[in-house]
Structures are given as structure tokens and as C-alpha cells.
Amino acid sequence: MRSLLVASNGTSSKSMPPIISCQGIALAFGSRTAKQQVLSDLSLDVQSSQIVSLLGPSGCGKSTLLRIVAGLIEPDAGEIIVDGELVSRNMPRTSREKLSFVFQEPALLPWRTVWQNVMLPCQLRGEHRKRETRDFVEHLLGLVGLQKSDWRKSPSQLSGGMKMRASIARAMSTRPAILLLDEPFAALDDMLRSKLNDLLLAIASEQRCTMLFVTHNISEAIYLSHSIAIMSQGRIAERMEVPFNFPREAGLRSTSTFAAYYGQVSASLSRGNS
Amino acid sequence: MNSLLSKTQCKSRNKWLTYLAPFWVFTVVATFWHFVVVWLQVPSIILPSPIAVMNALWQERVVLLNASWVTLQAAAVGLLCSALFGSLTAVVFSQSSLLRIALYPYVIFLQTVPIVAIAPLLIIWSGNNFRTIVLVATIISIFPVIANVTSGLLSINENLRELFRMQSATRWQMLTKLQIPAAIPQLILGLRISSGLAVIGAIVAEFFVGNSGEYDGLGTIMTSRQANLKTAELIAALMACTCLGILLFASVNLIGATLLRRWTRVSGFESER
Numbered sequence: 001m002r003s004l005l006v007a008s009n010g011t012s013s014k015s016m017p018p019i020i021s022c023q024g025i026a027l028a029f030g031s032r033t034a035k036q037q038v039l040s041d042l043s044l045d046v047q048s049s050q051i052v053s054l055l056g057p058s059g060c061g062k063s064t065l066l067r068i069v070a071g072l073i074e075p076d077a078g079e080i081i082v083d084g085e086l087v088s089r090n091m092p093r094t095s096r097e098k099l100s101f102v103f104q105e106p107a108l109l110p111w112r113t114v115w116q117n118v119m120l121p122c123q124l125r126g127e128h129r130k131r132e133t134r135d136f137v138e139h140l141l142g143l144v145g146l147q148k149s150d151w152r153k154s155p156s157q158l159s160g161g162m163k164m165r166a167s168i169a170r171a172m173s174t175r176p177a178i179l180l181l182d183e184p185f186a187a188l189d190d191m192l193r194s195k196l197n198d199l200l201l202a203i204a205s206e207q208r209c210t211m212l213f214v215t216h217n218i219s220e221a222i223y224l225s226h227s228i229a230i231m232s233q234g235r236i237a238e239r240m241e242v243p244f245n246f247p248r249e250a251g252l253r254s255t256s257t258f259a260a261y262y263g264q265v266s267a268s269l270s271r272g273n274s
Numbered sequence: 275m276n277s278l279l280s281k282t283q284c285k286s287r288n289k290w291l292t293y294l295a296p297f298w299v300f301t302v303v304a305t306f307w308h309f310v311v312v313w314l315q316v317p318s319i320i321l322p323s324p325i326a327v328m329n330a331l332w333q334e335r336v337v338l339l340n341a342s343w344v345t346l347q348a349a350a351v352g353l354l355c356s357a358l359f360g361s362l363t364a365v366v367f368s369q370s371s372l373l374r375i376a377l378y379p380y381v382i383f384l385q386t387v388p389i390v391a392i393a394p395l396l397i398i399w400s401g402n403n404f405r406t407i408v409l410v411a412t413i414i415s416i417f418p419v420i421a422n423v424t425s426g427l428l429s430i431n432e433n434l435r436e437l438f439r440m441q442s443a444t445r446w447q448m449l450t451k452l453q454i455p456a457a458i459p460q461l462i463l464g465l466r467i468s469s470g471l472a473v474i475g476a477i478v479a480e481f482f483v484g485n486s487g488e489y490d491g492l493g494t495i496m497t498s499r500q501a502n503l504k505t506a507e508l509i510a511a512l513m514a515c516t517c518l519g520i521l522l523f524a525s526v527n528l529i530g531a532t533l534l535r536r537w538t539r540v541s542g543f544e545s546e547r
Contacts, residue, residue: 072436093442101440107433111455124441124451174441 018045019210025078038064039234051211053221056231062214066180070101100176102184106163108155115151118170137173144169161192178210197223218265230272237272322506330506338514345491349476352411356468360419368427385417393482407479414475415468426460427453462530469526473519
């Protein structure tokens with residue numbers, strides 16, 4: 001079914017209904033007396049096989065929106081439709097399986113080896129013994145750049161970057177149609193961050209995966225995505241299409257056009273949050 | 275390089291100190307004790323000299339070793355029962371907040387009830403036997419296990435919980451694949467505290483079982499030595515009790531360290547910045 005979707009998507013993505021559609025999302029945290037509105041009347045569409053970055057300052061509700069799309073938090077108002085199905089806390093297993101989440105921290109289980117950690121989602125679905133699953137996980141581990149000798153290691157033996165690679169492999173192990181990423185590279189240094197950005201793009205193009213990527217790093221948002229949604233005060237303040245071609249050129253970040261666009265996004269961001 | 279060398283030297287010096295320093299303290303205290311007894315001419319019924327105690331320890335070595343073995347078995351079985359039933363209780367508590375709220379006060383009651391007061395009652399119910407000793411050791415040592423494991427099962431990292439929810443994990447999968455493995459370090463922590471308590475429980479229970487001839491643990495030995503005013507032998511038995519406690523604690527520590535190697539293994543290299 002997915003291959004069909006991808007095939008038709010390649011030709012005319014705009015005419016297709018969006019794979020993620022959020023309409024009128026509102027959410028408030030806190031008690032009845034001291035309510036804090038986190039999201040208000042937020043709407044966002046993401047087309048299939050696109051990478052969309054949610055860009056905004058800390059505390060603007062980016063991560064909350066991501067968790068709502070994942071069905072982990074129920075909004076006060078509004079509805080989310082993912083691949084034609086309504087998202088809710090008790091949505092059927094088959095619909096939830098289309099989504100996968102990469103957390104800000106690697107969140108690996110310390111008592112499991114790298115291999116066992118990456119296998120975990122498949123194991124929870126009872127698919128871990130299938131030859132096909134094992135082959136795919138092996139392929140994924142290679143794709144994220146983890147050597148065979150690392151597979152038997154425990155997470156505490158890995159560096160921060162390797163843990164995040166394993167975490168991404170785990171999220172992809174069930175072949176999700178949509179990958180939700182919550183500032184996965186925020187704790188890593190710039191060198192490693194750009195390496196992993198390229199890795200993510202490689203995965204996205206190979207697996208034909210839609211990605212919703214939360215970040216507060218402007219350059220990362222531009223480099224990774226087809227389109228940037230700038231968030232401020234619980235709303236999408238502006239939607240910007242990134243004017244660079246995929247696959248990204250190696251030196252894109254140091255070009256003057258990139259710098260100019262960076263300035264544009266930065267201006268929009270501060271306009272939205274002033 | 276130089277600083278590394280001095281660091282290793284420092285480490286080995288520390289290792290020596292770990293064993294030597296307590297030994298020095300022991301020597302100083304024993305010497306002081308000996309001279310106090312000699313100078314003040316303390317009657318040996320009140321306080322025998324350390325030499326007399328060492329003598330008693332040597333003379334009674336077979337009796338004490340046998341009794342220690344009996345008490346060790348009772349304490350160890352009690353500790354195992356605590357680990358098993360305490361963990362089971364904690365699992366039940368983690369699954370139902372209603373049961374947790376309803377039953378927790380009674381678990382605290384287990385912790386606060388004076389064991390000396392209920393031991394005679396348990397002997398009436400269960401008899402002058404090994405089973406009663408194990409029962410008392412279990413009752414006194416179960417609370418740290420329940421408290422620690424319950425908190426371990428419930429305080430799961432939110433991201434890990436969400437990871438399982440994203441995969442629509444069942445309650446059973448959540449328990450067996452996430453909560454129980456995550457609570458193992460807490461179980462070991464609880465058992466460390468419980469190991470000392472189990473020895474205390476076993477010895478206290480043995481006080482009450484008395485010298486009936488059916489059962490001879492360290493506690494029974496101590497009551498009989500006390501009745502005969504054999505103070506040196508009493509202190510010797512006391513030393514055996516302490517050794518027993520240390521032995522059980524060290525065993526739990528060793529087993530814990532082996533089990534937890536994967537949880538605490540420290541990264542020794544960085545292949546990627």
C-alpha cells in the first residue's frame with residue numbers, strides 16, 4: 001500500500017491529500033484556575049514524503065504539537081488526521097504503527113544491547129523472529145553507520161552520537177510512514193549534528209518517509225526540510241518553502257544564498273515572536 | 275603521563291588503606307579495651323578482656339560455626355522470601371493504584387511493628403522451628419524490598435514510557451519488557467538494606483525459640499551463654515553474628531554488582547565525537 005502511495009506521490013504531491021492534517025488544535029496545561037494556553041487554533045498540513053521542520057523558540061509548543069500528532073497527548077479541541085485516519089489516544093494499533101518517534105534523548109534501554117534496542121519495536125509487535133525483519137534491521141544499522149562490532153554493545157558503551165544513531169535506527173525499524181523527531185540533535189556538537197543531518201536525509205530518501213522535525217536551530221531546519229513552519233505563541237505564524245534542491249549539495253551551508261535565506265527565516269522567526 | 279601514574283599509585287594506596295585503616299582502629303580499640311580491663315580490674319562477668327574473648331572464640335569455634343551455618347540458612351532463606359514476595363507485592367502495587375493505596379499502610383505496619391513483640395506470637399502459631407525463624411526474618415526484611423521495587427516500577431522515564439505507548443504495547447509487555455528490568459537496580463538496593471535486617475530477624479527469633487534442643491542457631495547459643503554468665507562466649511557469639519551480617523551483605527553486593535554490570539557499565543572509549 002505504501003509503495004503505491006509513494007509512486008503516485010512522486011508525480012503530483014500537491015494534488016494528494018496531506019498525510020498529516022491538523023485542524024484547529026488547542027491545548028491548555030495547568031489547573032482550572034491557572035490555565036496556560038499552549039496551543040490555540042493551530043492548523044498544519046504535511047504532504048507525503050516531505051520533511052517539514054517546526055521551528056520556534058523554547059516553550060512555544062513545538063514538542064507538544066509533535067506529541068499530539070503522535071497521539072500521546074489528547075488536544076482540548078481540533079482533530080488530527082494521519083493518512084486518512086483520526087488520531088486519538090486509543091486509536092487502533094494498525095493506525096498508530098504508521099508513526100514513529102525519535103526523542104530528544106536517545107532513550108535506549110540500558111539493559112539491552114544495541115541490536116536488542118533496535119529490535120524492540122518489532123519485538124513488541126511479535127515480528128522480531130521474521131527473517132525479513134532481521135535483514136531490514138541489519139540494513140538499517142548499516143545505514144545509520146553502526147558497525148557490526150557495535151551491535152552487541154550496551155548503550156553505556158556508546159558515545160552520544162552513536163546512541164542517537166541507534167535511536168534513529170530503532171524508530172525506523174518498523175518501516176513507519178511518518179517519523180516524528182523531537183530535537184534529536186540538540187545535545188550534540190555542530191560537527192556531529194551536520195553529519196547526522198545528512199544521515200537523516202539519506203534515510204528519508206531511501207525509505208520515502210515523511211518527517212516532522214522539531215528544532216530551534218535555523219540552519220538545521222533549512223538544510224533538512226522542504227518546508228519550514230514557524231511557530232509562535234501556540235500557532236503556526238508562517239509557512240516557508242525552502243528554495244533549495246534535494247539532494248542537498250555538500251557545501252550548501254556555506255553558500256551566500258543559504259546565508260541570505262537564513263536571514264529571511266531568522267527575520268520571520270523574530271517577527272513571529274516579537 | 276605523570277599525573278596518570280600518580281593517579282594509579284593513589285588508587286593502589288587507597289586500596290591498601292581500605293583494609294589497613296579499619297585494622298588499625300581494631301588494634302587500637304582492642305589494646306585500649308585490654309588495658310582498661312586490666313587496670314580497673316573489671317570482673318570478667320561484666321567485661322572480659324579481648325584475649326579472653328579470642329580464647330572463647332577459638333574454644334567455641336565448632337559450636338559457633340555450626341550455629342552460624344544454621345542462622346545463615348534462616349537469614350538467607352528469609353532474605354530470598356523477602357525478595358520474592360516483596361517483588362510480587364510491588365508488582366501488584368504497580369498495577370493497581372487502588373490496591374496500593376489500600377494496602378500500603380499495612381506494609382508500613384510490617385516495618386514499624388516491633389519484631390520483638392510479635393516473635394513470641396509467631397512461635398505460638400508456627401512452632402519452635404526453622405520455619406518460624408525464616409518467617410520473622412522475612413517480616414523484618416520485606417519492607418525495603420517492597421518500597422524500593424515499587425518506586426522502581428513506577429518511576430519510569432517518560433520517554434521510555436512513550437516509546438512503548440507508540441508501539442501500542444500491552445500492559446504485560448510494559449511490565450515485563452520495561453518496568454521489571456528498570457526496577458532491578460532498585461531491587462538490589464532494597465536487598466542490600468534487607469540483608470542486615472534478615473540477620474537481625476533470624477537472631478531475634480532464635481532468642482525466643484530458646485534452647486529447646488530442636489534448633490541451635492546463634493541466637494539460641496547467645497541466650498544460653500547469657501543464662502550461664504559466660505560473657506566472653508557471649509561476646510564471641512556476638513562477633514559471629516556481625517560476621518554473618520557482613521557475609522550476607524557482601525554476597526548481596528557481589529550478586530548485585532554482577533547482575534548490574536550492564537546497567538552501570540562505564541563507557542571506556544569514544545570512537546565518535
